[in-house]
Amino acid sequence: MRVYNFSAGPAMLPLAVLERAQSELTDWKGSGMSVVEVSHRGKDFVSCAEQAEVLLREVLAVPDNYKVLFLQGGASAQFDAVPMNLSAPGDVVSFLRTGSWSGKAVAGARRQGLQVEVIADQKDSNYTTVPAPSEYEIAPGSSYLHYTPNETIGGVEFDHIPETGGAPLVADTSSTILSRPLDVSAYGLIYAGAQKNMGPAGLCVVIVRDDLIGKARPATPSVLEYAGMAAADSMLNTPPTFAIYLLGLVLEWIAETGGLAAMGERNQAKAAALYGAIDSSDFYSNPVATNARSWTNVPFLMADPSLDKTFVAEAAQAGLTNLGGHRSVGGMRASIYNAMPAQGVQALIDFMADFERRNG
Amino acid sequence: MRVYNFSAGPAMLPLAVLERAQSELTDWKGSGMSVVEVSHRGKDFVSCAEQAEVLLREVLAVPDNYKVLFLQGGASAQFDAVPMNLSAPGDVVSFLRTGSWSGKAVAGARRQGLQVEVIADQKDSNYTTVPAPSEYEIAPGSSYLHYTPNETIGGVEFDHIPETGGAPLVADTSSTILSRPLDVSAYGLIYAGAQKNMGPAGLCVVIVRDDLIGKARPATPSVLEYAGMAAADSMLNTPPTFAIYLLGLVLEWIAETGGLAAMGERNQAKAAALYGAIDSSDFYSNPVATNARSWTNVPFLMADPSLDKTFVAEAAQAGLTNLGGHRSVGGMRASIYNAMPAQGVQALIDFMADFERRNG
Incomplete structure (x- = not known):
């Protein structure tokens, strides 16, 4: 009955994961309740979310000096949240533009009042190329350099990790996270919508180095503010429990395979x-x-x-x-x-x- | 096997809804795909989301001059999003404080730079009361009046709809929406997290009168900006598809019962x-x-x-x-x-x- 589903996202999930979720959808762990019906503050779900984070840290080898946040609003929310958390209005930031999604990240940074320097724009190739390391240089004084390692629409992927001269490197890894090993320590922050390799839509994973947390603008919405969310183990408000649960199952499947x-x-x-x-x-x-x-x-x-x-x-x-x-x-x-x-x-x-x- | 689950939220859902979701979790509508695996822009899911909105409008009798938005971040995101969309920094707004959740709404409005007038605060009763209509008056020039019709933690519920003298009335209806008929036309905006009466966590429904849309501050994150979301049928970015699907099933169940x-x-x-x-x-x-x-x-x-x-x-x-x-x-x-x-x-x-x- 199942097909081979080539959707760009939300995308195909492992059948074993879906069947496991299906088998316990009305009765999770013998509780007589669905995982979508239990309190996020109850010990069963807290343990489920903790286990998802532990597994993510293991599978992706996330260093101890990084926080893992489970947020909502997708990667699109991070187009605004990253500037709100990592910069002040008027700051210079550097962007590599290789397609549609990096373009949306540029728009978010501009919306948040940043002086965006697009240090490489692959428009001339109709976004079918990535810049060589020799073709760009981070703008002086940049708060960070943002790029999109893989452009889901164009099918364009970086063959190198950009050099930043010490500034934090920020990456939208929505369509490549968990697809292969990743050197998280090369990044200040990575973010990714779940709906490609991690689970259903509605969850965004943010992995951010400790020293970048705590500098958010005062008007940052609480659900997008990293320090508060980190202090509350991503449960400042009700998290997307089903998506976190499925992420845990997907991570188990990755570990087992x-x-x-x-x-x-x-x-x-x-x-x-x-x-x-x-x-x-x-x-x-x-x-x-x-x-x-x-x-x-x-x-x-x-x-x-x-x-x-x-x-x-x-x-x-x-x-x-x-x-x-x-x-x-x-x-x-x-x-x-x-x-x-x-x-x-x-x-x-x-x-x-x-x-x-x-x-x- | 099922229990009677008195959780405050995420909360018990109709067994018929869970069993329907369970039966088609690996093969939705004979597609060979799960509903969580299909593109939100594909015709099947677009139709599913449209149907959820149509049913919500029917069941709740939403007037035509209101938009229905399916957003992320829970009601908590609206503590910031409502001020961002409906007011400018420094504006006066009136709040009724009857417990924990209205207190968080106050904090959000202050975070967004509003001059918050708490025109009634039930602190003296340890938040076991609501103010009588004669005990409060909207502050002159208020951009809106915000209240929380039901405080989930305190178990305190308004016995009347506040009078605003023409200013928009804004309500966090998370724990009462769909629990009984509601006169939507009395409100400028209502919002509600789904995880009590509508479905799983990860979806927030915003119902907002047309004339209040389009005045958002320039730096409002795109995923929280009502005009853009309304124009995109809540699909400016990938919506929480499973939650919207379950909302549709819950609404069918309400209509059938x-x-x-x-x-x-x-x-x-x-x-x-x-x-x-x-x-x-x-x-x-x-x-x-x-x-x-x-x-x-x-x-x-x-x-x-x-x-x-x-x-x-x-x-x-x-x-x-x-x-x-x-x-x-x-x-x-x-x-x-x-x-x-x-x-x-x-x-x-x-x-x-x-x-x-x-x-x-």
């Missing part, structure tokens, strides 16, 4: 297979520079865009869903997050070959 | 039975003024507080869970929201009588 090193190998192999199929065909193409190809979001085009709709519809019939490209890019896009098995990617590759035979 | 008129009658009868049991006993007492007793949150005390732990533990053994009072009030608290059947309240009353026999 070999952790992030193994996950990274599987994801790299999936991406290599799909790009290989695209590159070996004259029928399909990927518009992104080779060094900037995303492991998680793979856009591909056909020479004749009038075939796009047929491709997407026939693929869905074959159990390969949500392959339509973003309207700003066109064509198709296959998002192949952690929960997409290699067999799903192979099924897509086989379908692509068959579609080419019939339409090429 | 007679709508808010019938719901109000059932809730009133449940509350009357429980207060009746408390009042007819010398063993139990309720600290709240008779005219201010909450339909949804019923605190009760015993003369000997050393029995509280035993009561709560034995009640849980008997399948009556989460009856511990809030630490600021002590004793016990029974939250009897929509999903708590009359039989659950009767089981509690029976247990209370038995406990009194054994300990009185």
Whole structure:
């Protein structure tokens, strides 16, 4: 009954996780209550949230001098919250712009009154490239440097971690977190919406170095203010309990399947297979520079865009869903997050070959 | 296996709703995908969210000149968002303070630079009363009057709708929304966290009159800015899809069980039975003024507080869970929201009588 779901987010989750949640949705741990019905301050849920944080710290190797926050409002809320917490109006900040999401982060920083220096903007390539380290330099006096390691829409991914000369590095890791090992210590702050590799929509994970906490502007809404949320173990108000619970189950699944090193190998192999199929065909193409190809979001085009709709519809019939490209890019896009098995990617590759035979 | 769960929130949900969600958690509408795995911009989820809004408008009789917004951050986010959207720094606003939650709303308004006039503060009664209409008057020039119709912690509920002399009336209806009919047209804005009568935590419903939209301060975070969210049908960013889906199921259940008129009658009868049991006993007492007793949150005390732990533990053994009072009030608290059947309240009353026999 299940399909291979290539949605960019909310995205496919491990079936084992969904089945576990399903089995206990009316009776969690023999309590006679659903996990969505229990108080966030009761010992069962507090333990559930603590366990999710412990597992996240283990799986992602989060250093002890970083806080893990479970917030709401998605990564989009952080477009405002990061400036509110890390800077004062008028501060200089540096941004790398590689697509739609980094553009929205720029807009948030401007909304919060920052002097935004876009030190690299890949517009000339139609956002199909990332800048080389030699092509940009952090603006002097920057409170931080912000970038988007992977652009979900464009399928463009950095091949390096930007150098900041000591300023905090801030990253929107929504579409790559938990897809492979990450050196958290290279960052001042990372944030990520849950709905790709962590769980359902409605949860945003913020991992922030201790020394960056406690400098928020006085008018920062309490639910977005890091110091208060850190002091309250992210329960200053009622947290999104179901999403935190599912995150815990997803993390258990990652740990049981070999952790992030193994996950990274599987994801790299999936991406290599799909790009290989695209590159070996004259029928399909990927518009992104080779060094900037995303492991998680793979856009591909056909020479004749009038075939796009047929491709997407026939693929869905074959159990390969949500392959339509973003309207700003066109064509198709296959998002192949952690929960997409290699067999799903192979099924897509086989379908692509068959579609080419019939339409090429 | 299921218990009667008296949690103040997240709270008991209708079993029929949970079982429906359970049955389709791995395969929603025959899609081969979970509702938590599908794109919020896909037609299936867009239709699901639209249907939830349509049902909410029908069930609550929301006038056409009000927008319904599905936001994140809980009611707590609105403590800042309401001032950000409805006022400029330095504006006068009037607040009625009847307990803990209205106090937090006051703090939010002050954080946003408002001149807060607390025109009634029930501190002298230890927050066991509501002010009579004759005891307060809106401060001249107020941008709005804010109150909390029901204080979840204190179990204190207004017996009237405050008069504002034409200024917008703003209400945090988290613990009473959908518990009975509501005259939405009396309000400029109501907001409510979902985790009592609407669904799981992680969703906040804001219902706001059209003329109050579009005046937000420039630095309002986009995910909290009403005009942008209204224009985007609450999908400026990824919404909390599972919570919206469950809200839709809860609304279907309300509609099928007679709508808010019938719901109000059932809730009133449940509350009357429980207060009746408390009042007819010398063993139990309720600290709240008779005219201010909450339909949804019923605190009760015993003369000997050393029995509280035993009561709560034995009640849980008997399948009556989460009856511990809030630490600021002590004793016990029974939250009897929509999903708590009359039989659950009767089981509690029976247990209370038995406990009194054994300990009185």
